[in-house]
Amino acid sequence: MSKLKFIDLFAGAGGLSEGFVRAGFKPVAHVEMNKDACDTLRTRTAFHWLKEEGRISEYYDYLHGITTRKELWSKIPDHLIKSVINTEISEKSLPTIFEHIDEELGSSKVDLVIGGPPCQAYSVAGRVRKDMTDDPRNHLYKHYVEFLKKYQPKMFVFENVPGILSANNGHYLQLIFDAVREAGYELDKKVLNAQDFGVLQDRKRVIIIGWKNNLEIEYPQFYKVEQRFEVAKHLFSDLPKIKSGQGEWGVSPYIQDTNDYLKASGIRNGIEFTTQHISRFNNENDLEIYRIAVDKWVNEGKRLNYAELPPRLIKHNNTKTFTNRFQVVNHKGVSHTVVAHICADGHYYIHPDIIQNRSITVREAARIQSFPDDYFFESNRTAAYKQIGNAVPVLMAEGIAKEIKTLKNVFNVE
Incomplete structure (x- = not known):
């Protein structure tokens, strides 16, 4: 039986897509406006194709720097590279996007549409920054619905931030529900937490x-995974111990054997190295604050209040709000939510090991989002952090996909 086919809209770096691929679905197209994220998607597409062809060593050659990205992409069928559509989804671009997808589909049908529009317009933080009423991103759902109308998938998955529930007093959410029902679909929503799917992160998302x-059918039942693992002990412990400004963009060997969590999650999946374990450089002022924050958290279980720092360390005039701007990743349990702001600075994601004294690396951030260690984020460190912060955790996506796949009288998959 051929794999069930899906289209990924507003695809980002592919966290949602990766989960569905692991559950046995096949992407027909990814549509994403950010070039760096599209390059990441193309590289991951190369990974999956080479793996299926028994040529995975050619992907590892790329990670080792033996071959270039251009050479890697040239090894896979051209239509797969073109299936990553680098464009903004708009009324103007829809006909061209449909044309590309139709060409890739041939006589096949789309089983599923997944994805979620950019969340800034629905986020509480976004609404604090400015009046979002007229933000065009509030209406991207209309384009999402156009894909439902054209391809008539049996199901869809729409992901967004919890703020969508309260945006404009729930008006935007009601508009989405009305438009989807008018297109011939029934739907329901729940707030799901990534940690309930085995992700070592407290990350709540609205999943429609x-x-x-x-x-x-009804909204699937998702059963919580018992959380018995810890970030420091199980997620970070096998990575090389580095300090601020150290690490490798390329290959880094592990310093310990794998463990039950890394195996069960698929984060470590057989190879003896990872990449992008590289940290930011921090000035001495920030590093001293990091030491205070880690000592306070690890030894007292308390968060640092920026306003209570010694005056010589305070460089921001604002000591009334965002007083938690320096925060240590919880070493004993799950991390707090990783967001795209991690691309600006790492102060909100300080490594819990006071000896290493730094913010988390690209690879550590990717692990908190449950990306496998062979997932490579293209462009540069800042772009990689942004892609990771915007992503749907892979394990969460996989859990959703597996449950959807088993629904009776929908896909009829054994």
Whole structure:
């Protein structure tokens, strides 16, 4: 039986897509406006194709720097590279996007549409910064619905931040529900937490799931994974110990054997190295604050209040708000939410090991988002952090995909 096919909209670096691929679905197209994220998607597409062809060593050659990205991409069928569509989804671009997807589909049908529009317009933080009422991103759902109308998938998955529930007093959410129902679908929503899917991160997201209104199904039941692992002990412990400004963009060997969590999550999946374990350089002022924050958190279980620092270390005039701007990753349990702001600075994601005294690396951030260690984020360190912060955790996506796949009378998959 051929794999179930999906289209990924507003795809980002592919966290949602990766989860569905691991659950046995096949991407027809990824649509994403950010070039760096599209380059990451193309590299991951090369990984999956080479793996299926029994040529995975050619992907590892790229990670080792033996071959270039251009050479890597040239090894896979051209239509797969073109299936990553680097464009903004708009009324103007829809016909061209549809044309590309139709060419890739041929006579096949789309089983599923996944993805979530950029969340800034729905986020509480975004609404604090400015009046978002007229932000065009509030209306990207209309373009999402156009894909449902054209391709008539049996189901769809729409992901967004919890702020979408309260944006404009729930008006935007109601508009989405009305538009989807008018297109011939029934739908429901729940706030799901990534840690309940085995991700070592407290990350809540609204997951809207819809289905053709002639299907007699309900919103899937997701069963919580018992969380018994810790960030420091199970997620970070096998990575080389480095300090501020150290690490490798390329290959880094592990310093310990794998463990139950890394195996079960698929983060370590057989190879003896990873990449992008590289940290930011921090000035001495920040490093001293990091030491205070780690000591306070690890030894007292308390968060640092910026306003209570010694005056000589305070460089921001604002000591009334964002007083938690320096925060240590929880070493004993799950991390707090990783967001795109990690690309600006690492102060909110300080490594819990006071000896290393730094913010977390690109690879550590990717692990908190449950990306496998062979996932390579293209462009540069800042772009990689941004892609990771915007992503859907892979394990969460996989859990959702597996449950959807088993729904009776929908896909009829054994």
